[in-house]
Amino acid sequence: MTEIAEILNDNAWALARERKGNVVYHAVKRAILLRAFKAGDALIEQQIAAAMGCSQGPVREALMRLEQDGLVARRGYQGTLVSDTSAPEAAKMAQIRIEIETTGIRMAIPAMTSRKLDEIGGLLEELEGAEDRLDSYAKSDLDRAFHLALFSASGMHALEPILTRCCLHMHRFTFGNEARAKGVAANDYQRGPSRDQHRAIFEAIAGGRSDEAADILRRHVEAVIAYWAPDLQTAMMDGP
Template sequence: MTEIAQILGESPWRLNRQRKGNAVYHALKRAILLRELKTGDALIEQQIGGAMGCSQGPVREALMRLEQDGLVTRRGYQGTAVSDTSAAEAAQMAQIRIEIETTGIKVATPIADPAKLDEIAALLQELEAAEDRLDSYAKSDLDREFHLAIFRASGMHALEPILRRCCLHMHRFTFGNAHRAGATAANEHGRGPGREQHRAIFEAIAGGRADEAAETMRQHIKSVIAYWAPDLKDAMDGDG
C-alpha cells in the first residue's frame, strides 16, 4: 500500500498556490501519472484531506474530476482507488490519438492564423523550459496543451475530449516511466526524442506544409512511445 500522506505531503501543489480542489486534483494526478500512486491504491478522503490540509469537500471534488479523466475508479461503499490502464487499452488509445491528430493537423495547418501560431509557440517555449528543469509533471501537462492547441485550430471540437483522454492515459506509460526518466535525466539532460520533433511540427504548421506536419506528428508520437514506453510499443505492434 502506497503511503499517500508522504506522497502528498511532498507535493509541490500546495493549497496556498490555488483553489483547494484544484490543488488536490493536481497533487493526485501528478502522483498517478508519475506512478507514485499505483494501480489499486486506495484513495481515502480523510487521509488525503489531512495530507493536503483541507476538508473532505475539495478532496471529493478532485476525485470526481479524476474519475472523469479515467484515472480513478469510484466503487461505492468500497471507496475510491487508482484505476488501471492496460497496455492493450493504451495501445488502442495511441492508435486513435494518431488518427485524430494527423487528421486534425492537416485541417489546422492551412487555417492557423498568427494568433494561434503565437499561442503554440509560447506553449512550446514553456514545454522546453519544463524539460530543462526536469519537471516531469509540468512537462506532461504542457505537452498535452501543446498538442491540444494545435488540434483546436482544426475546429473539430467534438473530438477534443477523446484526444485529451488518449493523451492522458498514454502519459501513464511515457512520462510515468520512472526507469527511463531516471536514465534520461542522468545521461541526456532530461530530453527524450520529442524536443526537435515538436519544433519540426511547429515549423511545418507555420510554413503551411500540412502533409509534412501530419507525417512529422505521426512519427513523433510513435518515436516517443518507442523511447519512453517499449511495453506500449510492443502492444501496438501486436495489434498489427
C-alpha cells in the same frame, strides 16, 4: 499519513493562489502519472484532506475530475481506487490519437491565425522550460496542452475530449517510467526524443506545410512510445 503527505506535496507543483480543489486535483494526478500511486491503490478522502490541509469538499471535487479523466474509479464499498490502463487499451488509444491528430493538424493549418500560432509558440517555450527544469509532471501537462492547442484550431471540438483521454492514458506509460529511467542520464531521461520534434512540428505549422507537419507528428508520437514504453510499442504491433 506521513507517506501520503510526502507524495502529494512532493515538488509542490501547485501554487497557493489556485483553488484548493485544483491544487488537490493536480497533486493526486501528478502522483498517479508519475506512479507514486499505483493501480488499485485506495484514495481515502479523509487521508488526502489531512495531507493537503483542507476539508473533504475540495478532495471530493478533485476525485470527481479524476474519475472523468479515467484515472480513478469508484468501486462502491471499496471506495475510490486508482484505475488501471492495460497495454492493449493504451495501444489502441495511441493509434486513435495518431489518427485524430494527423487528420486534425491538416485541417488546423489552413485555419491557423497569428494569435493561435502565438499561443502554441508560448506553450512550446513553457514546455521546453519544463524539460530544462527536469519537471516530469509540468512536462506532461504542457505536452498535452501543446498538442491540444494544435488540434483545437481544426474546429473538430467534439473529438477534443477523446484526444485528451488518449493523450492522458498514453502518458501513464511514458511519463514516470522508472524501469526505462534506469541507466539513462537524467537529462536524456527527461527530454527523450520530444524536444526537437515539437519544434519541428511548430515550424512546419508556421510554414503552412500540412503534410510535413502531420508526418512529423506521427513520427513524434511513435518515437515517444518506442523510447519510453517499449511494452506499449509491442502491444501496438501485436494488436488487431
